[in-house]
Amino acid sequence: xxxxxxxxxxxxxxxxxxxxxxxxxxxxxxxxxxxxxxxxxxxxxxxxxxxxxxxxxxxxxxxxxxxxxxxxxxxxxxxxxxxxxxxxxxxxxxxxxxxxxxxxxxxxxxxxxxxxxxxxxxxxxxxxxxxxxxxxxxxxxxxxxxxxxxxxxxxxxxxxxxxxxxxxxxxxxxxxxxxx
Numbered sequence: 542x543x544x545x546x547x548x549x550x551x552x553x554x555x556x557x558x559x560x561x562x563x564x565x566x567x568x569x570x571x572x573x574x575x576x577x578x579x580x581x582x583x584x585x586x587x588x589x590x591x592x593x594x595x596x597x598x599x600x601x602x603x604x605x606x607x608x609x610x611x612x613x614x615x616x617x618x619x620x621x622x623x624x625x626x627x628x629x630x631x632x633x634x635x636x637x638x639x640x641x642x643x644x645x646x647x648x649x650x651x652x653x654x655x656x657x658x659x660x661x662x663x664x665x666x667x668x669x670x671x672x673x674x675x676x677x678x679x680x681x682x683x684x685x686x687x688x689x690x691x692x693x694x695x696x697x698x699x700x701x702x703x704x705x706x707x708x709x710x711x712x713x714x715x716x717x718x719x720x721x
Contacts, residue, residue, distance in 0.1 A: 553577045555614045557603045557647065558621035559596075560587025563662065563718055567618055568596060581610045585639075586624055603643040607650035614654065619647045620662040622691070629688035640691035641698070648702045648710070658709040659699065665716040667693040678714075 554571045558564040559580030564587065571578050572593065579597040592598065599606050603621045611617055622640040623629060629636035644661060651659050668676050669683030684690045699710035 551575055551577045552615040553579060553613050555579045555581065555611055555617045557581045557610070557617070557619045557643070558587060558662075559598075559618075560584060560589060560591050561620060561624075562587075562591075562720075563715070564618070564620045565591035566720070567620070568592060572596070579610060579614070581606050581621065583621075604638065604646040607643070607646040608653070611647070611650045611654045611656055614651070614656050615658075617647060617651050617656055617659045618662075619644060619659060622662065623688065626666065626686045626688045629686050629691070633687035636687045636691055640688070641694045644695035645698055648698055648708065652702060652706055652708050656708070658711070659702070661695055661699050661710065661712045663696050663712040663714045664689065664692045665714050667696070667714060676716075 554576050556564050556568055556571070556578060559568050560582040564580070564582070568578050568580060579599065580592060581599045581603050583602055584600065599610050621643055623636045648659060665676060666686065666689035667682045667684050668680060669685045669689065671683055673680065682693050684693050696712045699712050702708040703710045
């Protein structure tokens, strides 16, 4: 499917991490609904081949590109993050930059640009290793890695932007994601 980045009145959706597994499927779904799509990805884990030809692509660090990336957007899906728990343990500062700091940059840029809504990818890792099942949204978090801490902090920042700055936000705690 070819995206039409000049499709006038079609809503513009920005997908950070759009070349990754979840992001690329979201891009396909949005294009299938007639939306304009702008992808921001540094290709640290995502693949260019996951994106259809013609999609608008900004290549680089989400935190650095956030201000320009969200201009004119109706909705931002912030999926970009450092996705490896072991890597977050080895490099907690890098995990913070790629996850929590990029979330702050996206929220700040979205507010300034008048974006309507920001959807943020979180993780079931915020629950920690507790054996309690089923997991419930209101269950007390117990993050056990820098990755999980960064995801939980991203949720807290999103709540702040919603409660005190008027930006619509929602965080999705992904569990085991699979598919083609």
